[in-house]
Amino acid sequence: MxxxxxxxxxxxxxxxxxxxxxxxxxxxxxxxxxxxxxxxxxxxxxxxxxxxxxxxxxxxxxxxxxxxxxxxxxxxxxxxxxxxxxxxxxxxxxxxxxxxxxxxxxxxxxxxxxxxxxxxxxxxxSVGVNVVFELVRQAARVLGDAYDVEIVEIHHKHKRDAPSGTAVALGEVAAQALGRAPADALAYSRHGILGERPPWQIGIQTLRGGDVVGEHTVFFCGEGERVEITHRATSxxxxxxxxxxxxxxxxxxxxxxxxxxxxxxxxxxx
Incomplete structure (x- = not known):
C-alpha cells in the first residue's frame, strides 16, 4: 500500500x-x-x-x-x-x-x-491535456512555419497565475517542435503593440471569469484553413x-x- x-x-x-x-x-x-x-x-x-x-x-x-x-x-x-x-x-x-x-x-x-x-x-x-501536448507537437511538426500558432486559455476568476502553466507549456511544445526558442517566440497578449504579427511569434491570450475549470485551444492558422486543438476541463x-x-x-x-x-x-x- x-x-x-x-x-x-x-x-x-x-x-x-x-x-x-x-x-x-x-x-x-x-x-x-x-x-x-x-x-x-x-x-x-x-x-x-x-x-x-x-x-x-x-x-x-x-x-x-x-x-x-x-x-x-x-x-x-x-x-x-x-x-x-x-x-x-x-x-x-x-x-x-x-x-x-x-x-x-x-x-x-x-x-x-x-x-x-x-x-x-x-x-x-490531466491525462487528456498530456495527450493534447503530443497532438500539438505532431501538428506543429507537420504544419510547420506556414501556419501561425496562437493559444487562448480561460479559467475561473479565482485563478491566481496568468497565463496558465498549461498554456505556457503548450507554447513551449509548439515552439520546440518548430525549432524556435520559447523565450523568444512566446508573446503574452499584444496590448499596445503596433505592426504586423511576426511570423515566428506564438501568441498566448488569457481570459478569466466565472467558474470555468479550464479550457485551452491551440490554433494553427494557415492560408485557407485553420486547425484547432482544444481541451475543456469540466471537473x-x-x-x-x-x-x-x-x-x-x-x-x-x-x-x-x-x-x-x-x-x-x-x-x-x-
Missing amino acids: TKVVVTGAAGRMGTQIVRLVRATPGLAVSGAVERAGSPAIGKDAGTLAGGEPLGVAVVDDLAKALPGADVVIDFTSHEASVRHAQACAAAGVALVIGSTGFTPDAKAKVAEAARKVPVVLSPNM REQFARGAARAAAWLPGKAPGVYDMADVLGLRGAK
Missing part, C-alpha cells in the same frame, strides 16, 4: 485528491496538511473531503506528516511547493507537484531537491485522477524530475 500525504488538503483540489486517493486501489491517505492558522487544522481529512472519517487529522506542518509516507501530492502554490520539495528531499519522500506559476529560480530549487528524491512536476495532471476530478496515477507510479523511481509524459508512457522512461 502506497501511503500518500496531501498538502492543501482542505482546498478545492485537495479535497478532490483526498477522495480520489482513498478510492484508488493500492493508495491510502496517510497525512493531510494545511497552512498554519487554517480552520481545517485538527479536523479529519476524510470528513473535510465530504466522506467518511479517515482517522487522519490535518496538521499545519508537512514535516509532521512525512514519517512513514511514500509520496506527497502537492497542489498549493509555487512558493509553498519549493518548501515542500525541500522537506521531501530531507525526508527521502517522493513528491508529485501540480502547482503552477513557477519562476526559473523556483524550478531550479525543485530540481535541486530532485537530486535526492523522484519528483513529478507537471503544469497539468477538477480529472486533475486529481492524474495526480493519483502519478502517486502510484512514482515511488521507487530514481531521483530526478519527471512529468506526466513519463507517467503515461508517452516517452521512454528515464
Whole structure:
C-alpha cells in the first residue's frame, strides 16, 4: 500500500485528491496538511473531503506528516511547493507537484531537491491535456512555419497565475517542435503593440471569469484553413485522477524530475 500525504488538503483540489486517493486501489491517505492558522487544522481529512472519517487529522506542518509516507501530492502554490520539495528531499519522500506559476529560480530549487528524491512536476495532471501536448507537437511538426500558432486559455476568476502553466507549456511544445526558442517566440497578449504579427511569434491570450475549470485551444492558422486543438476541463476530478496515477507510479523511481509524459508512457522512461 502506497501511503500518500496531501498538502492543501482542505482546498478545492485537495479535497478532490483526498477522495480520489482513498478510492484508488493500492493508495491510502496517510497525512493531510494545511497552512498554519487554517480552520481545517485538527479536523479529519476524510470528513473535510465530504466522506467518511479517515482517522487522519490535518496538521499545519508537512514535516509532521512525512514519517512513514511514500509520496506527497502537492497542489498549493509555487512558493509553498519549493518548501515542500525541500522537506521531501530531507525526508527521502517522493513528491508529485501540480502547482503552477513557477519562476526559473523556483524550478531550479525543485530540481535541486530532485537530486535526492523522484519528483513529478507537471503544469497539468490531466491525462487528456498530456495527450493534447503530443497532438500539438505532431501538428506543429507537420504544419510547420506556414501556419501561425496562437493559444487562448480561460479559467475561473479565482485563478491566481496568468497565463496558465498549461498554456505556457503548450507554447513551449509548439515552439520546440518548430525549432524556435520559447523565450523568444512566446508573446503574452499584444496590448499596445503596433505592426504586423511576426511570423515566428506564438501568441498566448488569457481570459478569466466565472467558474470555468479550464479550457485551452491551440490554433494553427494557415492560408485557407485553420486547425484547432482544444481541451475543456469540466471537473477538477480529472486533475486529481492524474495526480493519483502519478502517486502510484512514482515511488521507487530514481531521483530526478519527471512529468506526466513519463507517467503515461508517452516517452521512454528515464
